[in-house]
Each structure stands twice: as structure tokens, then as C-alpha cells.
Amino acid sequence: MTPDLQCTNLTKQFGDSKAVDNVSFSVPAGSFFSILGPSGCGKTTIMRMIAGFLEPTSGDIQIKGNSVLNVPPNKRHVNMVFQHLALFPMMNIADNIGYGLRRAGMHKKDIGLKVDEALERIGLPGIGHRRVDELSGGQKQRVAIARCMVLEPDVLLLDEPLGALDLKLREHMKVELKNLQAAFDTTFVYITHDQSEALVMSDNIAVMNAGRFEQVGSAQDLYYRPDTAFVAGFVGDSNRWSGKVVKQDGGNALVQTTSGLTLRGATHGRALSEGDTIDAFVRPEAIRIAHNAEELANFDNQISGTVTSILFNGAASRVMVRDTAGHEEVAVNLPQSGEFANLSKGAPIHIGWASDQANCFAAGAA
Amino acid sequence: MHREAKLGLILLLTPLLLWLVLLIFIPHIDLFLVSMRERVGVGQYDLSFANYLTFFQEPLYLVTFLRTAVMSIFATILTLLIGFPVAYYIAKMAKGRTQSALFLLCLVPFWVSELVRTFGWMILLRETGIISNLLQSVGLANGPVEMLYNDAAIMVGLVYTSMLFMVVPLVTTLESLPDEVVEAGYDLGGNGLSVLREIIIPHAMPGIVSGSIVVFMLCLGNYLTPTMLGGKESLWFTELIYSQFIVRFNWELGAAFGFLLLILSSVIVWGMLRLTGQSLEKTMG
Numbered sequence: 006m007t008p009d010l011q012c013t014n015l016t017k018q019f020g021d022s023k024a025v026d027n028v029s030f031s032v033p034a035g036s037f038f039s040i041l042g043p044s045g046c047g048k049t050t051i052m053r054m055i056a057g058f059l060e061p062t063s064g065d066i067q068i069k070g071n072s073v074l075n076v077p078p079n080k081r082h083v084n085m086v087f088q089h090l091a092l093f094p095m096m097n098i099a100d101n102i103g104y105g106l107r108r109a110g111m112h113k114k115d116i117g118l119k120v121d122e123a124l125e126r127i128g129l130p131g132i133g134h135r136r137v138d139e140l141s142g143g144q145k146q147r148v149a150i151a152r153c154m155v156l157e158p159d160v161l162l163l164d165e166p167l168g169a170l171d172l173k174l175r176e177h178m179k180v181e182l183k184n185l186q187a188a189f190d191t192t193f194v195y196i197t198h199d200q201s202e203a204l205v206m207s208d209n210i211a212v213m214n215a216g217r218f219e220q221v222g223s224a225q226d227l228y229y230r231p232d233t234a235f236v237a238g239f240v241g242d243s244n245r246w247s248g249k250v251v252k253q254d255g256g257n258a259l260v261q262t263t264s265g266l267t268l269r270g271a272t273h274g275r276a277l278s279e280g281d282t283i284d285a286f287v288r289p290e291a292i293r294i295a296h297n298a299e300e301l302a303n304f305d306n307q308i309s310g311t312v313t314s315i316l317f318n319g320a321a322s323r324v325m326v327r328d329t330a331g332h333e334e335v336a337v338n339l340p341q342s343g344e345f346a347n348l349s350k351g352a353p354i355h356i357g358w359a360s361d362q363a364n365c366f367a368a369g370a371a
Numbered sequence: 372m373h374r375e376a377k378l379g380l381i382l383l384l385t386p387l388l389l390w391l392v393l394l395i396f397i398p399h400i401d402l403f404l405v406s407m408r409e410r411v412g413v414g415q416y417d418l419s420f421a422n423y424l425t426f427f428q429e430p431l432y433l434v435t436f437l438r439t440a441v442m443s444i445f446a447t448i449l450t451l452l453i454g455f456p457v458a459y460y461i462a463k464m465a466k467g468r469t470q471s472a473l474f475l476l477c478l479v480p481f482w483v484s485e486l487v488r489t490f491g492w493m494i495l496l497r498e499t500g501i502i503s504n505l506l507q508s509v510g511l512a513n514g515p516v517e518m519l520y521n522d523a524a525i526m527v528g529l530v531y532t533s534m535l536f537m538v539v540p541l542v543t544t545l546e547s548l549p550d551e552v553v554e555a556g557y558d559l560g561g562n563g564l565s566v567l568r569e570i571i572i573p574h575a576m577p578g579i580v581s582g583s584i585v586v587f588m589l590c591l592g593n594y595l596t597p598t599m600l601g602g603k604e605s606l607w608f609t610e611l612i613y614s615q616f617i618v619r620f621n622w623e624l625g626a627a628f629g630f631l632l633l634i635l636s637s638v639i640v641w642g643m644l645r646l647t648g649q650s651l652e653k654t655m656g
Contacts, residue, residue, distance in 0.1 A: 058557075078557045078558050079558070079559075079560045079561055083558075084558055084559060085555070087551040087555055088551065089551060091549065091552045091554070094552075104556075105559035105560050108560035108561050108562075109560055152559065156559065
């Protein structure tokens, strides 16, 4: 089956700098694809090229198998939900949603029916006569999506549409967007710098940095099996140490960090040899914390130390642990089962993790 | 406390009230009273509509009156048609330094007086002027070409004098239109014309209306430009008022003319607001 959207060797040059550098990807029909990256990585440029507001310097964009390179934005079967939604303030809600249909020359009566159906679908029936500024942030969001969806686009582009919402609403809209995508059964391409938005909603995520895709995969792939140091650092939180490979055998490496801490890590198939400088990443939630060293017997990394600070943040609470020799401070997730409720600053503590969980990458990659 | 607040309010309102009463109400009431009297003897006046009757019985007055109205409307439309693309370019297409430079260019002619600006046009358009000489040297004209003292010359002058007052409100309203709203218009299938009609113009409507009102009133009440560029060939109503007051010393008729001009401009502005569905509060506030 032809993918809904396929980009091949897409490149966009602005003056001397390459905003998008030889990016290729394809999005299968009906899936939710996210491009995740820090601001200025080129993700908006990709989106604007797909929508037709920018011409690629080289490469091809195909929608449902047909190249759209010389097709103007108003002729592409691609619609976009803009960052600030861009609802038309001079029209009421029904006219906003019906705008595209009017442009397509649909009959007035059919437009009315379609608009009502769309309002029904986004759960806001009967608000057609209201003005744009009478709606709440979440309602505007849904109207902006409905305005695109009545046109039944092959691909819907979403440019960080949740950025302007407050935290609670954003959490709610994440679930809702995913539901809307399932309800409309349309291919969504979503760009964001917020990893949690991408992780929660997407079938596939591309992590982008400096104009290139670092890795494309499912949320689990990116989280548990990052391909590059950038992905390991960008997706989720990590303890990050720079160091040198002291010994290497099979998939495991013995690493000495620049501050002198020795740890075992996994190369996961990456070519690393003795003497290489590397970055090692260990997620705080992959580290076990215990009162007694015996509990950690089955971990090949064990450190004894003291608690230097407790960062309470509800379910995501952490402790910072400094090893006895005083080399490094390690962030560790605090289990909420109660046994560490009385932990205080300065208390002796033991931590450990499996070498599998310590991802090592050649240094300088990110 | 209550008394003090009241005193504060009165003190704050006094300058405004003085301005309104002394400069607007009293002169207009007096103008109206003067226009309603008829001189029957030396220092003897009667209350009558004679001045207004004179206006309607003398074709020159009536024709000039209507001509002035129609030409002012036409000049306003012309200014809008020329000013809109200019304003759109300044507000939406030009960026950074170019934007401020272009805006400044619109402003520069207003650093000199209207008299000098109009005289500049006379240098260009007169028989021995630059354009006439240029046409002759190129061979497009056999003799001197007179381009002054006709309606077209007045129109050129009026549009030129009014341009800034149209461009400024238009730039302000167009700048407040986010780029992504225009892009959304295209993205959802609109072409240039429909985006202009359904999105840009409705958004710019308050600016269009307020700019048009200002330009229309400036044209209607302009004296210098029509006098200098139109000469005796094309009369402007303000010239008639001037001649009644200053040349003929017929203050009564002049006052009636002035009052009629006030009524005319009010009616046309009101009609324009009704026609475009705008209210004065919306455009000025």
C-alpha cells in the first residue's frame, strides 16, 4: 500500500545553512507520525514544505504516491492546524468550518450539513453561530481540527497546536487528539518540541536535530533503545556521564568516567573499543535504590553513598545520591511504595542498575 | 471623599468641555444663526430661509456642491485603491528596516507644508513644466501641454495629499492580521482573490472605514489644492464659501454654505458607515 506521505531526500537550504538536510521518511495511511526536536531543528521547515508554503531546495514530497512539488498550497490535499490555530476571527464558527467547503464550490445546503456533522463529531453541536473569541482554548483547538477535517485531507499537519494551552488542558487534549485521529481515521503529522506529547500520541516518532533525523521509531524504541546520544539525551531524563572505555568484552564495556567513577555499560551493538571516549546514559527510573547492599546483589553496577538532596515532585520524586568516594552525583527515581518515605538528607543509601540500562555512545555525536 | 472625587471629575472634564463648547458648539450655533437671517436694511435682519433658498435656486452653487461631493468620494476611492496595496506591502511583505524606511517615505512629504507640496505638482504639470517639456523632447507632443486647471489635476493633488491618512490606519489594522491566518486561508483552498475578499478585507474593514472617513473629510474641506491645481476651470465648494465670506462679504450666505457642507459630510459618512455595516465606535475605538 502506498504511504499517505513520503518524503525523499528532502533538503532545504537558507543561505549557507541547511535547515533540513537530506531527510527521508514515509507515513503509512491512518497513522500518527510525530517529528520531535528542539526549536530551530528544522521541523517547522519540513512541515511548511509539506503544506506548500516553502519550496524544497531538493528532494521530493509525495502524497498518496503523487509528487506535489509544483502544486500550490491551496491545491494540495494536505491541511494544516497552525500553531496559534489561525481561526478566522471575522467569521463565526460555522463559517470557519465551512470556509474550505465554500472554496471547493460545494452547495450551500451540503455545507450546512457537513458543518453540523463536523461539530457533532468534535462534541460541540450547536455552536455554529458563535464567534471565535467566545470559545475556550480547547474548543478552538477542536474547531481548528474540524475546519481541516471537513475537507477530508489525505494528511493533516499539526504545528505544535497544544503549545498555547495550559498544562491541565494540554494533558486532556493529548488524549483527545489521539481519539479524534482515530475517529477521523486520517494520517496525522504532528510536530512538537514536547516529548511527552509525541510519546503519548504517536505511532511513530522521528527525533530531529540540526536538520537531520536522528532516529525514527515507536515511542518505546526511542525511549528504551535510542540509536544516538542525542536521542538518549533528548527523550526522557537521563544521568549522563562522559568517560573512557577501559575494557570491552562483547556487548558490555567497563567505563571510567572523567570524575573517576567506574561503571559497566552496554554498547548495544555500537562499535566501541578500549580507549574510546564515550557518553554513558542511565535513566533515573532504571536505577534501584535500597537500604541494604544485599538487595542489589543481582545488579552489576552497585554504588554506596549518601543522599545529597531530595527533589519532591509527587510521583516523579527523585533523590540525588553521591557515591562514598565523592565522584559523581546520581539522580534516582524514588519509589512511592512508602519504604523511603523517611529518607532524609545525608542518609546512607545503596543504588544499583543493570549494565544493560547504561547506554554508551561514542562521544562527540551530540 | 465623594465631594473631592466630584471636584476631580469636574476639573478633568473642564478643558474638554471648554474645547467642545468654545470651539465647536458656539461657533456652529452662531454659524447656524447667521445663516438663518436675512439682511433687510442697514443693520436690520429678519429670520428667514432666504440664504438656503438662494443656494437651491442658483445652479452654480448646487452643481459645485454636488461636484465637490462626487469628486471627494471619487478621490477617497482612488486613495483607497492606491493606498491598500501600498499599506499591504508595508505591513505584510516588507520586513524590518525596509518596513520602517517605506513608512518613513510615506511620511516625508508631510514635513513640508501643503502649499509647497501642491506647488511641487504645479512645477510638474504646468505648461512650461517638467512633464510637458519631457513629452516635447521625446517627440510625443508638438507644443506645450497644459495639464493644470482641470479635474484630473485636482484629483492627483487630493489623492497625493490624502495618501498618508489612508495608509497609516490601513498599515495599523493589516499589521494586526497574523500571517498564519492568511496562510490558513490558502491552505484551506482559497486563492489570492478569495483570501483578499473573505479574510484580508474584512479584517482591514475598520482601517478602511476610518481611513476613508478622514480622507473624505479632508478632500471635502480642502481649499488649497483645488484652488491651486483646479484654478477657475474647476470650482470647489470651499472656494464658494471663501468668496462669500471674504470677497463678497456676504456672511449670511457663506454661513448657510458652511452649514450645508457640514450636513453633506455628515450624511455621506453616516451612509458609508451604514453601507459597510460599521459603527463609529468600532472604527474609531
